[in-house]
Each structure stands twice: as C-alpha cells, then as structure tokens.
Amino acid sequence: MTRVALIAHDEKKPDIIEFARAHEEQLQQYDLVGTGTTGKRIADETDLEVERKASGPLGGDLMIGAEVAADRLDGIVFLRDPLRAQAHEPDISALLRICDVHDTALATNLASATFLIEGLAE
Numbered sequence: 001m002t003r004v005a006l007i008a009h010d011e012k013k014p015d016i017i018e019f020a021r022a023h024e025e026q027l028q029q030y031d032l033v034g035t036g037t038t039g040k041r042i043a044d045e046t047d048l049e050v051e052r053k054a055s056g057p058l059g060g061d062l063m064i065g066a067e068v069a070a071d072r073l074d075g076i077v078f079l080r081d082p083l084r085a086q087a088h089e090p091d092i093s094a095l096l097r098i099c100d101v102h103d104t105a106l107a108t109n110l111a112s113a114t115f116l117i118e119g120l121a122e
Contacts, residue, residue: 002120003031005064005076006050007095008038012079019077019113020046026117030074033067035060065098074120075105077113 004027008016020027020042027048034042036055043050054060067073076099080092092108099106105120107113 001031002029002074003033003067003072004117004120005067005073005078006032006034006038006042007056007061007064007076008079009081011081013038013041015110016077016079017041017045019079019110020048023114023117024048026121030117030120033064033073035064061095065095068095068098068102068104071102073104075107075116077107077116079110079113080108 006016006020016038024046032042032048032050033039034050034052036052036058038056039050039052042048043052053063064073064076068076076095078092078095096106098104105116107116
C-alpha cells in the first residue's frame with residue numbers, strides 16, 4: 001500500500017488539518033505516518049488513522065527520514081513555515097537530502113502536497 005508521511009510546523013498545523021479534511025477520501029487509501037503532534041491532531045480531527053512517530057523536537061522527523069532510507073515511504077508532505085519556524089521545530093534540510101538521495105517526493109506547500117497525493121493515486 002502507498003505510504004505517506006505528514007509533518008507540519010506549529011504555524012502550519014491548521015493548514016495540514018484542513019488539507020487532510022479536504023483530501024480525506026484520497027488519504028484513506030494510504031498508510032499515513034506523522035510526527036507526534038501533527039499525527040495526533042490529524043487523527044483527532046479527521047477520520048484518518050495515522051501511525052505516530054516521536055514529536056519533531058524529539059526526533060520524529062529523523063524517524064521519518066529513516067523510513068525513506070529504508071524505502072518504506074512513497075512521499076512526504078512537510079508544511080513548513082519558512083518565515084517563522086521555531087528552533088524546536090523539525091528542520092527540513094535532512095529530510096530534503098534523504099528524499100533527494102532516494103528519489104522520494106517531498107511537498108512543502110499546499111499546492112505541491114495536492115500534486116503529490118493525486119500523483120500517487122495514479
């Protein structure tokens with residue numbers, strides 16, 4: 001089954017929840033993985049099941065990177081806040097690098113996230 005990770009910086013958590021609601025029918029067809037807080041909020045506020053890793057500050061983003069390295073993820077949606085990211089939030093640099101090495105799709109905004117999940121459906 002297709003496996004997708006969902007991550008969001010604090011300021012983008014409302015956006016990823018709205019994204020999940022808007023694409024819930026499509027996302028139900030995927031195995032979903034998320035960092036701790038993002039995964040919990042999506043699971044609590046939608047009917048989607050999300051396998052939760054650690055929170056970003058505790059290494060959840062690195063755990064998702066390890067999934068990419070082990071070829072267990074088909075794509076990542078990481079809604080990041082390029083203007084107000086906090087020091088405790090996940091850094092996209094390591095995920096970007098591992099996704100490039102393993103040719104795994106990584107969406108960083110709502111437009112590319114929509115293309116990613118629709119592209120995986122084809």
